[in-house]
Amino acid sequence: MKVYFYSDEGIVKAVDGVNLDVMKGETLCLVGESGCGKSTLAYSILRLVRPPGRIVEGEILFDGLDLVRIPEEELNKIRGRRISMIFQDPTSALNPVFTIGYQVFEAIELHQRVKGEEAWKRVVDVLRRVGIPSPEMRFRDYPHQFSGGQRQRIMLAIALSCHPDLLIADEPTTNLDVTIQAQVLHLIRQLKEELGMSVLLITHDMGIVAMMADRVAVMYAGKIVEVAHVTEVFEKPLHPYTQALLKSIPLPHVDVEKLKPIPGEVPSLVNPPPGCRFHPRCPHAMEVCKRDEPLLVEVEPGHQVACWLYGGKA
């Protein structure tokens, strides 16, 4: 998968050769610093990337269908019904001119063959399910009459109203208070269990990863550098970037002094460094890293890494 943005400064290679699978029923966390392309990757799954951005090559296989190539009408049958998405900012993700009930109603009416009274009953049901208090009264209210956490719950109600197979959550809790964050994450996990769906959760918060993930994919400068089971990532991170990322999280039993910020800057996606993209900031950088790009190889069952330290072939 490659997604490029054609800007005035050159081609921004936001997603540059990524290969990723989400298994049925699992939660895959996609982590990485801001601007590493993780949101772009998520947006490309449902073809939401707008010009100047373009999916340059690659395929997105969902149940045997290539979402990159099927016609828009076909894709619209998958959007909302089989794959749903929730966004970073629940404040702007709800249309201010409609009641929240109507917005849930619209999704239900579109994808399920129910109309009128029956559909409204489902609206109330699904709002209750995501924990909106007294939904039978509140469905007539407008988005600005709800708090941020409640709005994200409403987004979840819309996303889950048609029992999708896959939920894409793009930093769903970044703009919420910590306590509300935990509630919303808990809700996502609980609904995932109930509905048996897969979740692709995008975050930069390793705490959320620890709480939610089955597997983790670490992204750096438009590329996936490590994929592994969540316990592996925390106990035995292989890629130097993953290791550095873990050392930079504040933990209660570790002194702030011992926190190690990752030196250097996130590389430009217009002109990424040659070879391994992490080499300018990598403590273990070798000659080969500057020259050739390591491929993502399986070093242990279920644990893939793209790094020359582990013999990554070019």
Add this chain to the structure above:
Amino acid sequence: MERVRPATLRAIAWKRFKRNRLSLAGLAIFVGLLVTAILAPYVAPYNPNKMHWGHEYTPPCSRYPLGTDELGRDVLSRVIWGARTSLYVGFMSVALIMAIGVTIGAVSGYFGGWIDELLMRITDIVLTIPTIMLLILIASIFQVRSLNVIILAISAVSWPTIARITRSQFLLIRELAYIDAARVAGLSHSRIIFRHILPNALPPIIVAATFDMAAAILMEASLSFLGLGDPRAVSWGQMLSVGHTVLMHAWWVGTFPGLAIFVTVLGFNLLGDGLREALDVAMR
């Protein structure tokens, strides 16, 4: 259980609007005009086209409150019926302008790319041609100049402003997360354009439409003044055209229709200003 309902957008806008006296004056003029136009047959003392032989150029008196014109027709009755013509032209033109402008602007702003490029270049071309020239051109092409031809001509020259405003609104709103959310939900493009973006884009379009209303009324008056209006319609512009030639000895023939045009255009402009202020604040 009693619940406090936060003010809706409409309530906030109305509260803002009420506070400004000039806006209220604009609204009053608009409502007065509308009532006059609707009730014209009942409030006008005479048939506007009835010629009172031997009463040509009668100055304002108890029988003819605003005097009579060169054919002995009652000026007051003609001013009242003229409101009908003006409002009809205004409303129909704005309806057509909105239909063309909003569609072009919405498609342009929503889809972008070459469609946008093409539509905006056409818009630019229409904008560069002097309005009155194009208006006269269109009006002279048609052999029969009915009011509907005038409306068509006015709309043909006036849609670009609305198209541009709509486009800029669409460019802004289409980037918002709730439009992504609507696309994720699998809604069709037309549903997103008309149900999800348009209502949010409406406030500045409504304001512009109010000003277009004033402009359309003025354009109809100008065309009629130049003798390019509908000869069968009772039009303020046409009255003014006769009136200004006899201003020195029968000032009432041209003054009253002129005043009517002035007050009407002023009213719509005040209304537009008021709406702009009210909606601007309410949108925040």
